[in-house]
Amino acid sequence: MKKISIIIPCYNEQDNIGTLYDALSKIMDGNDGYSWNVLLINDGSIDNTLHEIKRIRNKDKRIGYIDLSRNFGKENAMLAGFDNVSGDCAIIMDADMQHPPHVIPEMIKLWEEGFDDVYAERESRGKESFMRKHLSLLYYKILEKTARMDVLPNVGDFRLLDRKCIESVKKLRETQRYTKGLFCWIGFRKGKVTFRQGDRNEGKSSFSYFKLFNLAIEGITSYTTAPLRISTIMGILVSFLTIIYMFYVFIKTILIGEPVQGFPTIIIIVLFLGGIQLLSLGIIGEYLGRVFYETKNRPVYLIAEKECPE
Structure with missing residues (x-):
């Protein structure tokens, strides 16, 4: 039986963990032809996120967690997940329900067809300001024109990676990480699914315009001269x-x-x-x-x- 892991970085997501678990449980129980586990990475949350994770862990041993010593950022939290995940493939998704779990079976289907990296492309970006949406699209166009590799526009971290892709990403240990670029850099056979990004379930995003600007600078300077x-x-x-x-x-x-x-x-x-x-x-x-x-x-x-x- 093939094992599928789900990696979920979490930062101040105490109000979303329960809803996310309920949605993932339906997917895992409805696809019992696979062995499932979920690895939640608590990235230095200052609310009760870790308490909620432990509560769910106590009733379902398919759930595991990593508690980082402080907030290292989402990119580094994902690497912690890659280093500790055990599945034949891993699905990376956010905890705020903007990445709909019902897309997961479609990803698995493409993986079974031979694709190593199944990425999810947004058909819509949910409830997002006009400025933020168009600045994001402009950034992808700039990166696509300047980088010496293929860049996937309007694609985030929501994807399925085969074990060979996971092992490849684990070898890339740079501290200034831009994982979306790393996924493109490693290559392998890529497949695409589309989804409509939902609105954040609870709380507000930790990515301010300033943090998004820093991430954009990170992406440009990390993958192009x-x-x-x-x-x-x-x-x-x-x-x-x-x-x-x-x-x-x-x-x-x-x-x-x-x-x-x-x-x-x-x-x-x-x-x-x-x-x-x-x-x-x-x-x-x-x-x-x-x-x-x-x-x-x-x-x-x-x-x-x-x-x-x-």
Whole structure:
């Protein structure tokens, strides 16, 4: 009997754990041709999420948990799940019910047909602001144009991974993680299901615009050097235009002279060149910062307590 594991990172999800368990129980009980287990990763929650997980664990030993020592972030929590999961495949999903469990059997069907990575593409993004929706789509377009690999637009972490994909992702131990990019980077045969993303069941998302912006920067700087290339091209272009302008001023001064004027022009040029230099330094700093973090070679996460599912 094949074993299917479900990995669920949790941060302050005390009001959603019970509803999620009820929905997953129906899926697991209705597909008894497989052996099931669920691994919930408590990512430093400050509410009663761990208490709720333990309560469910006490009545259903198919449920296991990992309690991280602090909040390491969703990307690192998923790695903790990959390191400790035991199934022949693993399904990654969120705890807030935005990833509908009823899609899971469809994922399994494609997996049985030979697909190693079955990803879920959103047909709609649920209750989401106009700005957030279009900024997300714009980000995917930018990443798709700049990355040296295929990028799956409008696809999140909701997916099924075969054991060979799990083992491949486990080898990638970088501390600055962007898992959506890692899933594309490892390759393997990919299949697609579509779903309508639901609204969050309870509570509010921990991803503010600032955190989403940081995640976007993480994705761009982790999987493409395009910003460095753009900085180089801008530097060459500005230098070329400066040389042309220098010759223009030189010839004009020789032919017709030049009175003492041009203060606004000088200020504009100085500010423009200064801005280009600061932008370039900032881009270089982003990449250098990632080198700094990787050279520390710290563990990606620390476990305070865990109970493996049976």
